[in-house]
Amino acid sequence: MGRRIPFWRTGFHLRLVQMGCTNRPFYHIAAIPRKKLIGRVPDEVIGCFDPMPNERDEKIVAVDLERLAFWLGKGATPSSGVYRLLGLMGFLPVHPQTYAEAWKLRLQKLEKPKQSENDSSE
Incomplete structure (x- = not known):
């Protein structure tokens, strides 16, 4: 049998996973292994992003900051979209x-x- 590699050494990305439908997109911010195929269920969802403005013209972002800090500490790299959201939130540089x-x-x-x-x- 092969040796098991710890999950934090396989490498993870923080990505936006599209949910919803064509006219009403909705995104989950998820931790996904780098080699995982597109369309697979993410390992952990740490937040969500609603790009459609509400009645106050706001776009809603909700993130579990403890889990985000955990994944960033383990070496997960955010995609450009997630990096931009976290920069606007003030968690990372803009x-x-x-x-x-x-x-x-x-x-x-x-x-x-x-x-x-x-x-x-x-």
């Missing part, structure tokens, strides 16, 4: 992609009034 998107949105907001002024003057 992802650079978040800054880039914020600058793009700012520039778009500044350009819209200029375009409307040009359209009205013509």
